[in-house]
Amino acid sequence: MSENGSRAVNGRAKAVALMLAAGVLAALPFWVSGVFYVNISSQILIYAVFALGLNVLVGYAGLVSLGHAGILGLAAYAAAIALAAGFGHAEAILFALAATLAGTAVFAALALRATGIGFIMITLALGQILWGLAYRWISLTSGDNGINVAARPAPFGFDLSDPNAFYYATLVVFALALAAAAVFIHSPFGASLKGTRDQPRRMNALGYHVWLIRFYACLFSGLLTGVAGILFVYYNQFISPQTLALTSSAEVLLMVISGGSGTLLGPIAGAALVVIVKNLASAYIERWNMLLGAIFVAIVVFMPEGLVPGSVRLARWALKALRPPAAGGPSQKAEAP
Amino acid sequence: MSLWLLLAINSVTLGGLLFLLSAGFSLIFGLMRIPNLTHGSLFMLGAYFGASFVLWFHLDFWLAALLSALLVAAFGAAIEFLLLRRLAGSTLAQVLVTLGISFMVADFCLMVWTGDPISVATPAGLRGTAPFLGLVFPIYRLAVILIAAIIAALLWFLIDNTRLGAMIRAGVDDPQMARVVGIRVSRLFTLVFALGAGLAGFAGMIGSPILSVYPGLDADMLPLALVVVILGGTGSLLGSLLGSFIIGFLYNFGQALVPELAYFVLFLPMVLVLTLRPQGLFGRHAP
Numbered sequence: 224m225s226e227n228g229s230r231a232v233n234g235r236a237k238a239v240a241l242m243l244a245a246g247v248l249a250a251l252p253f254w255v256s257g258v259f260y261v262n263i264s265s266q267i268l269i270y271a272v273f274a275l276g277l278n279v280l281v282g283y284a285g286l287v288s289l290g291h292a293g294i295l296g297l298a299a300y301a302a303a304i305a306l307a308a309g310f311g312h313a314e315a316i317l318f319a320l321a322a323t324l325a326g327t328a329v330f331a332a333l334a335l336r337a338t339g340i341g342f343i344m345i346t347l348a349l350g351q352i353l354w355g356l357a358y359r360w361i362s363l364t365s366g367d368n369g370i371n372v373a374a375r376p377a378p379f380g381f382d383l384s385d386p387n388a389f390y391y392a393t394l395v396v397f398a399l400a401l402a403a404a405a406v407f408i409h410s411p412f413g414a415s416l417k418g419t420r421d422q423p424r425r426m427n428a429l430g431y432h433v434w435l436i437r438f439y440a441c442l443f444s445g446l447l448t449g450v451a452g453i454l455f456v457y458y459n460q461f462i463s464p465q466t467l468a469l470t471s472s473a474e475v476l477l478m479v480i481s482g483g484s485g486t487l488l489g490p491i492a493g494a495a496l497v498v499i500v501k502n503l504a505s506a507y508i509e510r511w512n513m514l515l516g517a518i519f520v521a522i523v524v525f526m527p528e529g530l531v532p533g534s535v536r537l538a539r540w541a542l543k544a545l546r547p548p549a550a551g552g553p554s555q556k557a558e559a560p
Numbered sequence: 561m562s563l564w565l566l567l568a569i570n571s572v573t574l575g576g577l578l579f580l581l582s583a584g585f586s587l588i589f590g591l592m593r594i595p596n597l598t599h600g601s602l603f604m605l606g607a608y609f610g611a612s613f614v615l616w617f618h619l620d621f622w623l624a625a626l627l628s629a630l631l632v633a634a635f636g637a638a639i640e641f642l643l644l645r646r647l648a649g650s651t652l653a654q655v656l657v658t659l660g661i662s663f664m665v666a667d668f669c670l671m672v673w674t675g676d677p678i679s680v681a682t683p684a685g686l687r688g689t690a691p692f693l694g695l696v697f698p699i700y701r702l703a704v705i706l707i708a709a710i711i712a713a714l715l716w717f718l719i720d721n722t723r724l725g726a727m728i729r730a731g732v733d734d735p736q737m738a739r740v741v742g743i744r745v746s747r748l749f750t751l752v753f754a755l756g757a758g759l760a761g762f763a764g765m766i767g768s769p770i771l772s773v774y775p776g777l778d779a780d781m782l783p784l785a786l787v788v789v790i791l792g793g794t795g796s797l798l799g800s801l802l803g804s805f806i807i808g809f810l811y812n813f814g815q816a817l818v819p820e821l822a823y824f825v826l827f828l829p830m831v832l833v834l835t836l837r838p839q840g841l842f843g844r845h846a847p
Binding site for chain 2: 362
């Protein structure tokens, strides 16, 4: 896909769209009615940060992780344990970020022994081991009972126990995470990461350290996931092993894939979709996991490139169908393997 | 002293069950190049089917085990034939489909059999213990070990000494070339998938008097199968066998000695193998 031609126009349109989106999101507590919807919006933003983190690996490094809920849980548990031990919020958050980075480094060093399917298997096993630790290491994690977090922080005098205030704090963190992800993806490092995804051997021959590039990508992904984990534990004021289960890893992977991996906005759309469907569904049916599985199968079988690129493809196809056919016929489109 | 002996017997029993589970997993991985994430669900499904045959229809335990193995094998063949085959060539999509199915199976089991654990009675005649050399051995566990050993020997014979086994080995080593020389690799896929599913279902049923049947059994068994295969190497029966016993021992002794860190103990051999020999102990190529 080439976008050189109308880059300036595209850029301006993007800026306008971005301002609009920011305005809509900033005014959200005024136009949605009720705490329930504000809280759902906070949830969407938290999961969007999580999905952005996973998308760095899935979309840009071509590495599918099924253990990311473990990393989210690691951050959440680290923060909760530090808070329970009597540390202040700033220390707890710093400790959680440091623990997440250290944990992710170990995670990545092991999982990057393989790529492709092997990476999936190892991350799945590691994620389950983290879940097992959260579940069984009762003296540290209180096992199935989980850990309560007594209070949300009050940075600069804003008490985040109010849902609207928490929503704004989440929005700020989300905007920062999105900006960080955008800078990361469009940086030379992001370009080399995409290179290792598409042509690892060629990148290696060109003198890039493929393993190290992937390792740094894992760290960045872990950092975003850790931020989401801290938001998560403050939002729920509770963390239990359930959060680390394979279903959670699969949920966030579904967000990335359904929105369209390898796009900046896809995972955000996916997060909104999954959170809304989950909340709607749980109001009517008990069987969320059945629905999650069915959506998974349906999306993989019928719309493998995700909803956002899928809709773009459908719109393009519709536009082409409306226009008279060009002479010479369309050039062959390269398919991703 | 008898505690250690009991732990050792439990470890060998769990190793046998894990072998039945992971042999199929490993063969499917070796042949189709995908980790079948429904494998834990197939184990659980086999246990639930068998338990229902015993409790609802009062069938004989072994008949129930065979029937549930056949049912689960048919289910596995259906997954391969109806879904995975459509996605041939896209391994990621295949893995995700197996993940999606595993959630649906888990929820289905919760819906049908509710959240209460079901305990299956040990088959008559194999209850109690047998004294031998002044020590006592639980008979049923010995029987499970014997069954696992017999199935291991049969699998060996199948893979090493039959025409079908030769075709499977060819498919594992080089699917394209196997196709070129006229082996119907797609049909092999369905067959191996059904075989692996049947073994998993059978293991679930004969494991049920020991492990009991409960929601979450799938999520407990799948990581064990994964770790076994990461340890032993994909597509290798010998690797599965060795990996199963290593994990069987580590899991039981870990649970007895450091109950809080039992899962963490499993992690150590995996770290060692991944750092020193990423393709697994007996694997031919890295996963």
